[in-house]
Amino acid sequence: MSDRPDRWADAIAAARLLARLPFGLGGVRLRARPGPAREAWLGALLENLPPGVPVRRFPPGADPEALASGLDLAATLASGRPVLRPGLIAEASGGLLLVPVAERLAPGAAAVLAEALDAGRPVLVVALDEGGAEEGLPPVLAERLALWVDLEGLRPGPAALGPAGEPVAEAEAADALCRAAAALGLLAPRPAILALAAARGLAAAAGRPPASGDLALAARLVLALRARQVPEAAEAAAADGRGGELSPAPAGDQPGDGRDGQDARLADLLVEAARAVLPPGLEAAVPGAARGTAAGAGRSRAATHAAGRRGRPAGVRARPPRSGERLALVETLRAAAPWQPVRRRERPSAGRLDIRKADLRTRRLVRPAETSRILLVDASGSAALGRLAEAKGAAALLLARAYARRDEVALVAFRGERAEILLPPTRALARARRAIAELPGGGGTPIAHALDLGLQLARGCRARGRVPLLVLMTDGRANVARAAGLDPMADAEAAAWAVRAAGIAAVLVDVSPRPRAEGARLAEALGARRVPLPRADAARLATAVEEAR
Amino acid sequence: MPAYPFSAIVGQEELKRALLIVSVDPRIGGVIVLGDRGTGKSTAVRALAQLLPPIEVVEGCPFNCAPDGTSCPVACARREGEVRRAKVPVPFVDLPLGATEDRVVGSLDLERALATGEKRFEPGLLARAHRGFLYVDEVNLLEDHLVDLLLDVAVSGESIVEREGLSLRHPARFQLIGSGNPEEGDLRPQLLDRFALSVEVETPADIAERVEIVRRRDAFDRDPEGFAAAWRAEDRCLAERIAGAQARLDCVRVPEQVLSACAQLCRALGTDGLRGELTLMRAARALAALDAREEAGMADLEAVAPMALRHRLRKDPLDETGSTARIARALAGLRAA
Numbered sequence: 001m002s003d004r005p006d007r008w009a010d011a012i013a014a015a016r017l018l019a020r021l022p023f024g025l026g027g028v029r030l031r032a033r034p035g036p037a038r039e040a041w042l043g044a045l046l047e048n049l050p051p052g053v054p055v056r057r058f059p060p061g062a063d064p065e066a067l068a069s070g071l072d073l074a075a076t077l078a079s080g081r082p083v084l085r086p087g088l089i090a091e092a093s094g095g096l097l098l099v100p101v102a103e104r105l106a107p108g109a110a111a112v113l114a115e116a117l118d119a120g121r122p123v124l125v126v127a128l129d130e131g132g133a134e135e136g137l138p139p140v141l142a143e144r145l146a147l148w149v150d151l152e153g154l155r156p157g158p159a160a161l162g163p164a165g166e167p168v169a170e171a172e173a174a175d176a177l178c179r180a181a182a183a184l185g186l187l188a189p190r191p192a193i194l195a196l197a198a199a200r201g202l203a204a205a206a207g208r209p210p211a212s213g214d215l216a217l218a219a220r221l222v223l224a225l226r227a228r229q230v231p232e233a234a235e236a237a238a239a240d241g242r243g244g245e246l247s248p249a250p251a252g253d254q255p256g257d258g259r260d261g262q263d264a265r266l267a268d269l270l271v272e273a274a275r276a277v278l279p280p281g282l283e284a285a286v287p288g289a290a291r292g293t294a295a296g297a298g299r300s301r302a303a304t305h306a307a308g309r310r311g312r313p314a315g316v317r318a319r320p321p322r323s324g325e326r327l328a329l330v331e332t333l334r335a336a337a338p339w340q341p342v343r344r345r346e347r348p349s350a351g352r353l354d355i356r357k358a359d360l361r362t363r364r365l366v367r368p369a370e371t372s373r374i375l376l377v378d379a380s381g382s383a384a385l386g387r388l389a390e391a392k393g394a395a396a397l398l399l400a401r402a403y404a405r406r407d408e409v410a411l412v413a414f415r416g417e418r419a420e421i422l423l424p425p426t427r428a429l430a431r432a433r434r435a436i437a438e439l440p441g442g443g444g445t446p447i448a449h450a451l452d453l454g455l456q457l458a459r460g461c462r463a464r465g466r467v468p469l470l471v472l473m474t475d476g477r478a479n480v481a482r483a484a485g486l487d488p489m490a491d492a493e494a495a496a497w498a499v500r501a502a503g504i505a506a507v508l509v510d511v512s513p514r515p516r517a518e519g520a521r522l523a524e525a526l527g528a529r530r531v532p533l534p535r536a537d538a539a540r541l542a543t544a545v546e547e548a549r
Numbered sequence: 550m551p552a553y554p555f556s557a558i559v560g561q562e563e564l565k566r567a568l569l570i571v572s573v574d575p576r577i578g579g580v581i582v583l584g585d586r587g588t589g590k591s592t593a594v595r596a597l598a599q600l601l602p603p604i605e606v607v608e609g610c611p612f613n614c615a616p617d618g619t620s621c622p623v624a625c626a627r628r629e630g631e632v633r634r635a636k637v638p639v640p641f642v643d644l645p646l647g648a649t650e651d652r653v654v655g656s657l658d659l660e661r662a663l664a665t666g667e668k669r670f671e672p673g674l675l676a677r678a679h680r681g682f683l684y685v686d687e688v689n690l691l692e693d694h695l696v697d698l699l700l701d702v703a704v705s706g707e708s709i710v711e712r713e714g715l716s717l718r719h720p721a722r723f724q725l726i727g728s729g730n731p732e733e734g735d736l737r738p739q740l741l742d743r744f745a746l747s748v749e750v751e752t753p754a755d756i757a758e759r760v761e762i763v764r765r766r767d768a769f770d771r772d773p774e775g776f777a778a779a780w781r782a783e784d785r786c787l788a789e790r791i792a793g794a795q796a797r798l799d800c801v802r803v804p805e806q807v808l809s810a811c812a813q814l815c816r817a818l819g820t821d822g823l824r825g826e827l828t829l830m831r832a833a834r835a836l837a838a839l840d841a842r843e844e845a846g847m848a849d850l851e852a853v854a855p856m857a858l859r860h861r862l863r864k865d866p867l868d869e870t871g872s873t874a875r876i877a878r879a880l881a882g883l884r885a886a
Contacts, residue, residue, distance in 0.1 A: 024770045107690070111645035118591065120773075140687065143586050174767065178759045187752035189762040190587030196767050334657045338668055 012159035014147045019048030022201040025146035026117045027125035032151035040156035054095035064109035102127035102137045110138035117144045146194035148225035165212030179267035185228030195222040216273035224274040231271045320360040331361040372408040372461035376454045378474035379415040380445035388441045414450035416443030446480035451495035458504045475512035476519035496525035554780035555596035559762045567746045568597045573794040573835040577745045579725030584750030590728045598641035608633040611672045613679045640681030675708045678723040688727030700743045745828045747860035794838035802844045817879045820861040828857045
């Protein structure tokens with residue numbers, strides 16, 4: 001095994017590779033905040049580019065239409081005849097397209113870029129992902145960018161080339177990369193395909209046939225940050241071949257099965273190379289839970305979708321926009337266009353384009369009130385003892401209803417010292433179902449924490465134009481307060497008042513074996529309807545929640 | 550750059566079969582492909598479009614009109630003088646996520662209107678896809694009203710435009726191919742069963758298969774022309790098979806026994822409506838035609854049953870039991886009866 005790889009040297013190697021314009025690789029997803037490291041990296045990329053290569057920026061917030069060729073509206077209006085402008089993709093052809101603030105890239109724009117890459121357009125996308133955004137870089141584009149580089153915590157410094165290693169035969173390279181990808185939980189072929197192309201590009205940059213050092217570097221640059229699971233330690237997997245336990249792939253896939261000793265050794269080397277730069281947090285994550293969260297694919301996508309939901313365009317109104325409304329520019333022009341020849345004759349002094357008040361059109365959006373149900377599930381010892389299983393059943397039933405109504409669902413579980421968001425608002429039922437099924441029980445009952453978290457989520461939902469509904473499933477016996485020394489019950493009621501004051505609708509599902517005063521007081525504070533969980537009748541519960549909306 | 554050759558696709562047998570079936574009989578309807586990212590869904594669909602024989606159109610017609618067609622809204626085929634014919638590849642249109650209704654349906658030709666004041670329709674993606682394929686990646690993330698619109702047109706074969714003072718209808722018969730990853734947002738059940746066939750793409754579990762995929766893709770990326778040439782003979786064979794099946798389709802008989810098995814299967818599975826039965830029958834017939842047989846048999850029915858029915862089963866959305874397993878059980882029951 002080699003020493004811990006120098007991540008800065010890796011990053012610079014990626015920049016140098018890109019500067020050779022390997023168009024098949026699609027580009028790079030550079031995770032870095034603005035700062036000296038990012039500047040140095042971009043500097044390394046740009047100064048190594050051959051002269052005359054176009055570099056264009058896709059400004060954040062620009063219309064996705066700017067990417068494709070089309071009508072230049074401003075020039076058209078100024079000149080009074082159609083003026084075409086080339087799209088950014090065409091302008092950047094044969095060079096780089098920089099996408100700053102890529103984590104906020106609109107799904108539409110990402111799809112246009114992905115389509116261009118699929119069609120083999122000679123352009124490399126440099127997505128500058130500053131992180132932090134809930135949405136993240138849309139996966140449709142991210143997965144097509146071969147290199148994933150993370151500059152977080154790095155300082156610019158000297159970048160020495162890594163050792164070349166042993167020469168590797170063509171056939172071996174593909175095999176080893178596939179095995180390494182599988183060990184990292186990457187079962188779709190694309191990552192391995194991109195890694196192989198990257199390895200070839202790295203070798204060509206060094207002016208030699210592919211060697212094990214190129215493959216290891218490709219594994220670090222292409223596979224590591226995509227990893228969906230922590231690979232078993234190579235030795236353990238090789239020793240008893242039980243690598244398959246944690247992975248969804250059959251055990252036969254693991255590097256340890258020794259179909260070909262040479263390939264397996266090389267694959268182990270690649271896995272080790274990737275493991276050394278695995279994203280932080282993946283190690284700690286439960287292998288099962290790492291699925292989907294590691295690459296952020298599922299979560300970020302669901303959130304993007306929700307964030308991108310506007311009202312359904314319901315046509316335009318033939319009247320000038322009032323405050324807060326938007327002018328439907330294109331429709332206005334369309335309305336005015338047919339009259340231009342007549343108006344020019346009538347009033348030659350009016351300039352090239354004569355738009356009158358009667359032409360003005362206003363955009364009309366209809367936004368159906370969509371609900372986000374936020375389930376706060378009590379998984380504390382007192383609840384677990386009695387009816388956690390039933391509460392889970394009821395939560396599952398509520399999910400099914402939410403599914404039928406196309407509502408979003410978020411899931412917060414609370415037990416022990418604090419509450420935790422198991423699932424941010426999403427419409428992906430499969431994940432919600434899994435999260436509920438895996439919910440463990442035991443510990444204290446921090447109701448105040450849960451309500452705080454629920455309130456925070458509810459505010460987020462409301463900011464996105466959705467109608468939040470809190471569903472608190474608990475026995476009401478709070479015994480953990482937000483701060484030491486507070487009476488837990490009084491604290492819970494205070495948190496409940498805050499929810500009520502924010503005007504957020506709530507339902508309290510009382511899971512205690514017998515009705516108790518605490519539940520009633522909490523429901524009172526929340527301004528919520530209280531629904532005792534009737535034994536073995538989860539259907540009635542779902543109906544009750546339905547009515548409470 | 551040529552597209553990746555269809556015959557060079559490793560594995561994905563069900564996806565390939567579904568695509569071949571709808572190319573033999575376009576009346577069957579659309580295909581929904583569900584599965585993980587990066588498993589070659591779009592590669593397969595693009596490859597198919599390239600495989601099909603070129604179609605004959607009126608040169609310059611924005612609606613891909615057939616020279617003998619009469620339904621063209623601009624009446625290109627009936628204009629003065631003779632019609633100039635042209636052969637073009639089967640249209641393959643990508644509908645990007647975030648496309649506006651304007652782009653999909655078409656709208657007033659703004660350039661023309663500004664320049665000359667002429668009111669002319671600028672066809673949208675639906676017109677461009679006429680007689681070809683409309684591919685919607687991530688159909689589960691497309692705004693619902695757009696999906697509704699697409700399915701409406703896909704079923705009726707006609708797009709009706711009423712906007713900006715324009716009023717026209719034009720033919721838009723295309724194969725709607727949707728793909729998506731159910732982990733990232735479910736498709737509304739009402740929409741699901743309007744796709745005729747549903748395919749579940751799985752990531753290849755076998756390492757040797759994955760290695761082969763990677764090798765072929767790598768070979769293709771390095772030399773697309775050469776790779777395509779190496780597979781040309783096989784692609785041509787397949788194209789001939791499709792053309793033969795299309796010619797033969799109307800002569801393929803579906804015996805009473807198979808028809809009644811279709812009905813029994815749908816009843817056993819409790820699928821609603823006749824759409825399931827009709828799809829089963831048509832798909833079985835297309836499969837028989839592909840294999841150059843004159844009669845559809847029980848084996849054809851069994852081969853197409855999962856893809857024709859799995860998305861039509863009434864199911865508890867929380868029940869993990871796969872639809873495919875339930876269909877297999879029903880088929881076994883049918884055999885035993």
